[in-house]
Amino acid sequence: MNAIQQLLTDHIDIWTAADSVKKSGRGRSSGNAASVYGIRKLRELILELAVRGKLLPQDPKDEPARELLKRIQVEKNKLIAEGKIKKDKPLAPINGDEAPFDLAKGWEWVRLNELLSKIGAGSTPLGGKQVYVNKGVPFLRSQNVWDEGLRLDDVAFIAPETHHKMSGTRVCAGDLLFNITGASIGRCAIVPDSFETGNVSQHVTIVRSTSKEILRFLHLVLISRHVQQTVMDVQVGVSREGLSIGKLGQFIIPIPPLAEQHRIVAKVDELMALCDQLETQHNNAAEAHEKLVSHLLATLTQSQSAADFSANWQRIAAHFDTLFTTEASIDAIKQTLLQLAVMGKLVPQDPKDEPASELLKRIQAEKAKLIAVGKIKKDKLLSPMTEEEKPFEIPMLWEWVRLFEVTTSMDSGWSPSCLDNCSPSDSVWGVLKTTAVQVMQYLEQENKELPGNLTPRPEAEAKAGDILFTRAGPTNRVAISCFVQDTRPRLMISDKIIRFHPVDIGVDGKFMTLCLNTGATAVYLENAKSGMAASQVNISQEKLRLAPIPLPPLAMQHRIVSRVDELMVLCDQLKIRITDANQLQQKLADVLVEHAIS
Numbered sequence: 001m002n003a004i005q006q007l008l009t010d011h012i013d014i015w016t017a018a019d020s021v022k023k024s025g026r027g028r029s030s031g032n033a034a035s036v037y038g039i040r041k042l043r044e045l046i047l048e049l050a051v052r053g054k055l056l057p058q059d060p061k062d063e064p065a066r067e068l069l070k071r072i073q074v075e076k077n078k079l080i081a082e083g084k085i086k087k088d089k090p091l092a093p094i095n096g097d098e099a100p101f102d103l104a105k106g107w108e109w110v111r112l113n114e115l116l117s118k119i120g121a122g123s124t125p126l127g128g129k130q131v132y133v134n135k136g137v138p139f140l141r142s143q144n145v146w147d148e149g150l151r152l153d154d155v156a157f158i159a160p161e162t163h164h165k166m167s168g169t170r171v172c173a174g175d176l177l178f179n180i181t182g183a184s185i186g187r188c189a190i191v192p193d194s195f196e197t198g199n200v201s202q203h204v205t206i207v208r209s210t211s212k213e214i215l216r217f218l219h220l221v222l223i224s225r226h227v228q229q230t231v232m233d234v235q236v237g238v239s240r241e242g243l244s245i246g247k248l249g250q251f252i253i254p255i256p257p258l259a260e261q262h263r264i265v266a267k268v269d270e271l272m273a274l275c276d277q278l279e280t281q282h283n284n285a286a287e288a289h290e291k292l293v294s295h296l297l298a299t300l301t302q303s304q305s306a307a308d309f310s311a312n313w314q315r316i317a318a319h320f321d322t323l324f325t326t327e328a329s330i331d332a333i334k335q336t337l338l339q340l341a342v343m344g345k346l347v348p349q350d351p352k353d354e355p356a357s358e359l360l361k362r363i364q365a366e367k368a369k370l371i372a373v374g375k376i377k378k379d380k381l382l383s384p385m386t387e388e389e390k391p392f393e394i395p396m397l398w399e400w401v402r403l404f405e406v407t408t409s410m411d412s413g414w415s416p417s418c419l420d421n422c423s424p425s426d427s428v429w430g431v432l433k434t435t436a437v438q439v440m441q442y443l444e445q446e447n448k449e450l451p452g453n454l455t456p457r458p459e460a461e462a463k464a465g466d467i468l469f470t471r472a473g474p475t476n477r478v479a480i481s482c483f484v485q486d487t488r489p490r491l492m493i494s495d496k497i498i499r500f501h502p503v504d505i506g507v508d509g510k511f512m513t514l515c516l517n518t519g520a521t522a523v524y525l526e527n528a529k530s531g532m533a534a535s536q537v538n539i540s541q542e543k544l545r546l547a548p549i550p551l552p553p554l555a556m557q558h559r560i561v562s563r564v565d566e567l568m569v570l571c572d573q574l575k576i577r578i579t580d581a582n583q584l585q586q587k588l589a590d591v592l593v594e595h596a597i598s
Contacts, residue, residue, distance in 0.1 A: 038589040039279050045593045046271045047224040050264050053104035062257035065108040072210050085117050107256045113249035118208035122169040122200030125162050132156045137163040138198035142179045145189045147223045171198040176207040180243040186231040188222045217261035221253050293329045297336040309345045330575045337567050338518040341560050344395040353553035356399040363506040376409045391520030398552045404545035406507045410500040413460040413493030418448035429456040429490045434470045439517050442482040460492040472496040472538040479525040481516040483509040508557040515549050
């Protein structure tokens with residue numbers, strides 16, 4: 001068995017257990033889905049061993065690489081003499097300090113430019129995106145270039161006449177395209193033989209090999225850690241997201257004998273196929289696991305009572321260690337528990353509790369008192385909830401209400417031009433950003449400092465007992481609410497935040513935010529969003545006031561909040577253990593890779 005195959009099978013648990021929490025866009029497998037960290041590291045190891053000459057034994061009968069390089073130089077000289085390419089500027093010799101590792105016998109170090117008949121970035125056609133057409137010549141951009149090949153599902157097109165004007169940046173079959181800017185810097189694709197003609201943007205460099213015989217191996221080198229680390233080391237600019245063509249051409253490339261290149265490429269293809277199989281098996285198992293967890297959690301939400309929930313929970317608890325083994329499964333059970341809480345199925349009902357109908361009477365009396373003394377404004381007359389509007393059947397002693405019935409007047413804040421730095425001092429006024437409002441979590445440190453030349457507005461100051469609700473912004477940041485249990489002074493809410501207060505004598509603020517973030521109320525608020533684009537939506541105060549709230553007896557609210565807090569702590573502890581285990585597996589994968597390369 002090949003050494004790398006032995007390494008794969010001996011440590012299969014490490015390669016498949018070290019799940020990555022980030023999305024990978026640099027591997028040979030699908031770049032759109034979160035990949036398995038261990039398999040990603042295994043792919044990296046295969047490439048690195050390949051370009052170091054450690055993947056296969058050398059054959060002393062192979063023609064040395066220096067003979068191949070001589071033929072490539074002869075071909076370049078011929079193209080120069082025919083006027084097809086320009087003569088290269090003299091390249092600095094490769095000194096011993098530049099070589100990052102020792103080469104096998106018969107291999108040679110060479111600068112990338114020595115292997116190429118062309119290296120040059122594309123260009124943007126005059127008029128930018130305005131010149132794109134529905135049909136025409138493909139115009140390749142960095143998002144089309146991936147290590148495993150070109151992705152043309154969202155390719156842009158330019159008119160043939162525009163393409164002809166950009167003759168210097170035409171793409172041909174057999175070219176290598178290398179991204180030189182942005183988050184995808186370093187990605188590299190081979191243009192397939194089936195590609196007829198196209199052009200390329202300024203964010204992508206055309207790397208055209210003088211000899212197509214070395215194309216596949218050269219691609220392996222360019223996507224290997226050897227080159228990718230060099231890319232990271234020589235980036236320029238404040239954001240370190242740019243690579244000059246001059247520096248790319250100076251990269252030193254290991255070149256083996258041609259026969260060995262072909263053997264290496266074939267072996268890499270074989271091993272990458274094994275990695276693909278391994279990843280597919282893992283993903284299929286993960287998908288089956290996710291479906292099982294989803295099905296079992298659905299049985300919890302379908303529980304008819306706390307007793308029914310308890311029985312269903314016991315069946316799940318018996319297999320808890322095998323069911324809830326991923327961060328996603330823990331997030332799923334947290335959401336299920338929160339939904340059960342607002343449905344009245346998490347905590348047993350107590351028939352001795354004061355009914356919510358009586359509680360409502362006291363809330364209304366309290367609001368009338370506050371209106372009479374001028375502390376809050378009188379509510380607009382709004383129709384009561386109809387039976388059709390009630391999302392689900394609630395337990396006895398509960399009542400469906402609209403949000404405005406159990407809260408005081410709503411208001412929003414102020415969004416002046418602020419300093420970017422956060423106000424750390426209680427003596428300095430700040431304005432809360434919408435990121436201060438997380439799901440059932442208030443982050444007072446998420447604020448900007450009010451400039452000294454602006455007068456603060458104390459009436460917009462966040463106070464303990466407030467409920468904050470994000471009303472405008474990107475869709476994933478709207479309709480989130482938190483309860484302000486405590487806060488430092490001199491923090492104002494912005495105009496993208498709605499602030500209101502539960503009527504203290506009848507509503508637990510934490511329970512209220514639980515309802516707003518979970519279950520039927522959250523669904524109502526999601527549907528209440530309006531806006532033309534996901535980047536900017538909003539919810540009006542009027543729609544928020546009409547949000548349906550399942551109101552239990554006050555004592556029940558307190559019991560639910562206490563139970564939810566207890567269960568969330570347990571879930572968070574379990575999630576930490578899973579995260580720690582994943583991080584350990586990732587470290588083990590890193591160690592195996594480094595040990596194999598050294």
